[in-house]
Amino acid sequence: MAKTALVVDDSTTMREMVSYSLKEAGFDTLTAGDGQQALDVLQGKSVDLIISDLNMPVMDGITFIKQARQRDELKGVPILMLTTESQAGMKEQGKAAGATGWLVKPFNPEMLLKVIAKVVP
Numbered sequence: 001m002a003k004t005a006l007v008v009d010d011s012t013t014m015r016e017m018v019s020y021s022l023k024e025a026g027f028d029t030l031t032a033g034d035g036q037q038a039l040d041v042l043q044g045k046s047v048d049l050i051i052s053d054l055n056m057p058v059m060d061g062i063t064f065i066k067q068a069r070q071r072d073e074l075k076g077v078p079i080l081m082l083t084t085e086s087q088a089g090m091k092e093q094g095k096a097a098g099a100t101g102w103l104v105k106p107f108n109p110e111m112l113l114k115v116i117a118k119v120v121p
Contacts, residue, residue, distance in 0.1 A: 003048040035064025054083035069098035078119035
């Protein structure tokens with residue numbers, strides 16, 4: 001059975017590029033344009049991985065992670081941040097919120113899949 005990933009990014013192009021890479025690796029994908037939409041999409045669904053941008057309208061990535069981690073069904077799901085932000089302080093905020101890993105855009109599909117292989121059993 002295929003694993004399912006949720007891709008959260010306000011850029012349609014980025015969502016499509018990441019989704020394409022994941023589909024090539026055998027994942028089914030769900031997408032959302034911001035953190036609130038992601039929480040709505042996750043309602044009643046089971047996912048094996050979440051990849052989220054940081055800077056988004058309505059609800060940013062850090063707030064999304066904090067709220068996702070409050071849901072029992074998402075506590076053990078790996079959440080990777082994929083963002084243009086690379087400052088140590090931001091990474092610390094992400095880690096404190098519950099992010100599993102941090103990747104900086106522009107993303108390299110091969111590197112993304114290597115990281116995913118380490119965090120998704």
